[in-house]
Amino acid sequence: MVGKTRNTRAAIAVLTMTLVAAGVAACDGDKGGGAAAASTPPQPFGAGGYRGLQLSMTxxxxxxxxxxxxxxxxxxxxxxxxxxxxxxAPDQARMATEADVHAKADKALARIDEIRAKRKTIPPLAPGASLKEMQEHSARLQEQLQQDAADRQEITALDKDLDLVGPARKARDEAxxxxxxxxxxxxxxxxxxxxxxxxxxxxxxxxxxxxxxxxxxxxxxxxxxxxxxxxxxxxxxxxxxxxxxxxxxxxxxxxxxxxxxxxxxx
Known part of the structure; x- marks a missing residue:
């Protein structure tokens, strides 16, 4: 009777070890499959496309x-x-800042173009000009110099709005x-x-x-x-x-x- 009990216990032990070994093998197989999947190299970032995007796409x-x-x-x-x-997700606060920066930059560029477009060139005096003509020419030159100084001052102020673009671009890039x-x-x-x-x-x-x-x-x-x-x-x-x-x-x-x-x- 004792012998039979020992044989039964031994059989159970062998069966248990077999089942455990099978379970370990199955787990190892799962891990192996995961490792194989993980080792699949990702798509290179390149001109041939990336994440389903092609450079030729609209x-x-x-x-x-x-x-x-x-x-x-x-x-x-x-x-x-x-x-x-x-x-x-969209950062509404940052995007509002970007829209404001864009509007200011556009307005500044338009004004700078307007200032440059309206600038007049004073032609040189013709040979043999009279004293009156020289005085009038000198007055126009002086007026132009004053206007140029005022325009430079305004453009310097407008450039501050253009300078806002750089920090906004940096903030976007960092985000x-x-x-x-x-x-x-x-x-x-x-x-x-x-x-x-x-x-x-x-x-x-x-x-x-x-x-x-x-x-x-x-x-x-x-x-x-x-x-x-x-x-x-x-x-x-x-x-x-x-x-x-x-x-x-x-x-x-x-x-x-x-x-x-x-x-x-x-």
Missing amino acids: KEEALASGALESAPVSVLNGCTDYAYKGGP FRATGRVNFGTKGLRQLVAPAEARTAEGVGAGSTEEQLKQAYAGKELKPAEGGTYELPAENGGGPDWFYEFTVAEGKVVALALVKHDTYCS
């Missing part, structure tokens, strides 16, 4: 693609920006540094700003060192540009006007974008 096509949120998140300078799907954004102008898509985790096919993105950037694109027309950036002509579907833009600060890439040259907001 604004309507891009919005219909489902790659973007439907509500604008920036209206600075007359351009319209959208977040990628799942990105930040979307991590998540990226897509910018549309008068001729459609003009800028794709990459999320922080995005990388080009060569592995360059936010956090890459300046040296890594230069090594990745050695011999490929990578050139320094304005504002601490590097530019590189985009290939494989970007077209002649599209460029990669790498923003570098303190020796590291802090932002990555695809930018279309010669296209404007308004």
